[in-house]
Amino acid sequence: MNATPFESGWKSPSEAEPSLAAAPDDYRGWFYRVVAPHSDVYVLQTGVVVADRWFTNVVSGDPGSLVRSPPASPSLDMVILHGTLGGHSSIAEALCAAHGLLRRDGIVALAGYNRLHPALRNRAGEGDVPRATLWGYRVAARRAGFSNVRVYSAQPDFDSPNVVVSTDWASAAAFHRAELEAHAVSAGVRFRRLRSAMIELHLTPHLQACYIMVARKC
Amino acid sequence: MLDVAREALCGVGVLRTSDPMPPFTVRMSGNLVFLVYPPGRDFYLVKVGLQGDLQREYDGFCAGHAAFPRGVPKPLALSRHRSFSTLVTLGIPFAPLGPRSMRTPSPLLERALTHYFATAATTFRAETGTSHSQLIKAAFASLPANVSRDSWASYVEHLGREVDELPMVRQHGDFYSNNLGLHGDALVVLDWEDFGLACLPGFDLALLLLSLNAFSPAAIRSNTTGGAPHSWILRAGTQGTGLTTDQFFRLMPAYLAITARNKTGRGYDVKLGEWVIRGLIDALREVDREYTVQDDTVSGERQ
Numbered sequence: 001m002n003a004t005p006f007e008s009g010w011k012s013p014s015e016a017e018p019s020l021a022a023a024p025d026d027y028r029g030w031f032y033r034v035v036a037p038h039s040d041v042y043v044l045q046t047g048v049v050v051a052d053r054w055f056t057n058v059v060s061g062d063p064g065s066l067v068r069s070p071p072a073s074p075s076l077d078m079v080i081l082h083g084t085l086g087g088h089s090s091i092a093e094a095l096c097a098a099h100g101l102l103r104r105d106g107i108v109a110l111a112g113y114n115r116l117h118p119a120l121r122n123r124a125g126e127g128d129v130p131r132a133t134l135w136g137y138r139v140a141a142r143r144a145g146f147s148n149v150r151v152y153s154a155q156p157d158f159d160s161p162n163v164v165v166s167t168d169w170a171s172a173a174a175f176h177r178a179e180l181e182a183h184a185v186s187a188g189v190r191f192r193r194l195r196s197a198m199i200e201l202h203l204t205p206h207l208q209a210c211y212i213m214v215a216r217k218c
Numbered sequence: 219m220l221d222v223a224r225e226a227l228c229g230v231g232v233l234r235t236s237d238p239m240p241p242f243t244v245r246m247s248g249n250l251v252f253l254v255y256p257p258g259r260d261f262y263l264v265k266v267g268l269q270g271d272l273q274r275e276y277d278g279f280c281a282g283h284a285a286f287p288r289g290v291p292k293p294l295a296l297s298r299h300r301s302f303s304t305l306v307t308l309g310i311p312f313a314p315l316g317p318r319s320m321r322t323p324s325p326l327l328e329r330a331l332t333h334y335f336a337t338a339a340t341t342f343r344a345e346t347g348t349s350h351s352q353l354i355k356a357a358f359a360s361l362p363a364n365v366s367r368d369s370w371a372s373y374v375e376h377l378g379r380e381v382d383e384l385p386m387v388r389q390h391g392d393f394y395s396n397n398l399g400l401h402g403d404a405l406v407v408l409d410w411e412d413f414g415l416a417c418l419p420g421f422d423l424a425l426l427l428l429s430l431n432a433f434s435p436a437a438i439r440s441n442t443t444g445g446a447p448h449s450w451i452l453r454a455g456t457q458g459t460g461l462t463t464d465q466f467f468r469l470m471p472a473y474l475a476i477t478a479r480n481k482t483g484r485g486y487d488v489k490l491g492e493w494v495i496r497g498l499i500d501a502l503r504e505v506d507r508e509y510t511v512q513d514d515t516v517s518g519e520r521q
Contacts, residue, residue, distance in 0.1 A: 027246050030246045030250075031244070031246075033219060034219040034220055034244060034250065035219075035220055036219075037221055038300070161246070162245060162246065162247075163243060163244070163245045163246075164243070164244050165243045166241040166242050166243065168241035168255075169241070170240070170241045170255035170257075170261075171241035171242055171243050171253070171255050172241075174243070174253065174255060174261065175243045175253075178314065181313055181314050182314045182316060182396075184316075184318075185313075185314055185315060185316030185317070185318045185319045186316035186317050186318060188318070
């Protein structure tokens with residue numbers, strides 16, 4: 001997110017951030033605060049409640065219910081779909097609903113699984129969790145009318161990630177090279193050359209388990 | 219926070235105000251650590267202090283980079299953006315050092331480690347106005363109730379003058395193998411946020427060995443005897459710091475007490491605190507046995 005939001009109609013930030021002292025080891029939802037311009041933005045969160053400790057102005061609910069009785073004008077600064085489609089049947093529908101609720105330049109953040117990841121291929125039971133390829137997330141966001149689409153891989157999962165990696169080549173290659181090296185010097189790595197080739201060919205980002213897609217309403 | 223990181227990079231001239239945020243990796247460890255990859259060869263670390271000021275870490279980077287220009291990232295700025303303390307350094311590419319490479323070291327790594335300890339022993343000297351024994355006593359006094367005063371009071375007394383004759387040397391304070399790497403023949407040392415919290419010589423060596431041995435002083439003893447996998451680390455450390463092996467092991471309870479005090483409530487894993495206390499109790503028991511033997515010998519000689 002390329003960030004000159006204050007010039008494009010965001011209200012100015014307050015100096016005070018929500019306190020992190022309440023649950024010092026609970027960092028769930030931190031990446032949403034990273035991509036938001038400040039902690040005062042008006043946020044709708046769906047799924048597991050993760051945004052409260054990072055934002056001061058949060059409502060919880062489904063975009064679907066709000067779309068059925070929409071506000072007079074779109075007023076949300078940010079919609080967070082945390083591992084859920086928010087009552088919709090597809091990512092495209094969920095993103096369209098979010099688009100309708102966001103004001104211009106508002107941000108949508110959607111966390112979900114990678115459809116291609118081998119360990120997740122058979123987890124059909126989790127019906128409401130977004131599931132798409134890296135390209136699938138990008139395309140769905142563009143089709144829903146969003147721009148500045150960025151997809152990040154969340155390590156080890158999107159619920160409480162330690163690291164979030166932009167899937168662009170420079171950052172992804174540097175991160176995965178370092179991970180491969182670190183594994184090699186601690187526990188050893190099978191198929192090291194193959195893994196290394198996949199990194200250099202920029203295939204590794206497409207095989208990560210969890211993504212967080214962030215985009216801006218044009 | 220992306221805006222904070224981007225503004226910090228604009229502040230050091232890496233980005234223009236109209237430039238978008240380049241690709242990045244961001245890690246949450248209480249504070250936010252961005253690694254940012256603009257076009258070109260260089261990359262940058264931007265740390266955003268969510269839990270407070272980053273002055274100590276900036277000072278650590280400055281001192282570290284001055285002493286080890288090829289091994290410590292060059293600090294570019296400490297500034298404040300939107301109320302957050304923000305630190306920017308140049309990135310250093312490196313090969314990480316894990317438990318495997320620490321068990322089967324190259325001569326290059328041993329030289330690099332010896333050089334680090336020797337240079338740090340002279341470059342990081344400090345005057346604090348407080349003696350080591352006072353600082354050690356304060357560290358023990360801050361321990362949780364499960365380490366009784368009786369168990370450490372005689373240890374501190376025994377250390378006495380010997381420890382106060384050692385120089386004050388600011389320690390890196392987080393000298394674990396995952397904060398170390400190799401770049402060419404230079405040891406890369408990252409994460410300077412605890413720099414100078416401890417000034418007892420050998421503290422960094424102890425942290426390195428403790429972290430490689432599950433915080434067990436007994437395991438360190440057995441893994442550092444002649445030819446054992448970590449004997450080279452002890453050799454490099456004692457050569458570099460000027461401590462004898464006996465001195466180093468006698469100071470082990472002090473190192474652990476200082477670790478317990480420094481790591482408590484600073485965003486480290488709660489388990490770390492438990493391991494340190496367990497190691498401390500073992501180390502005190504071991505040193506106590508040694509002192510008992512010494513005292514028996516002295517009283518025997520007197521008789």
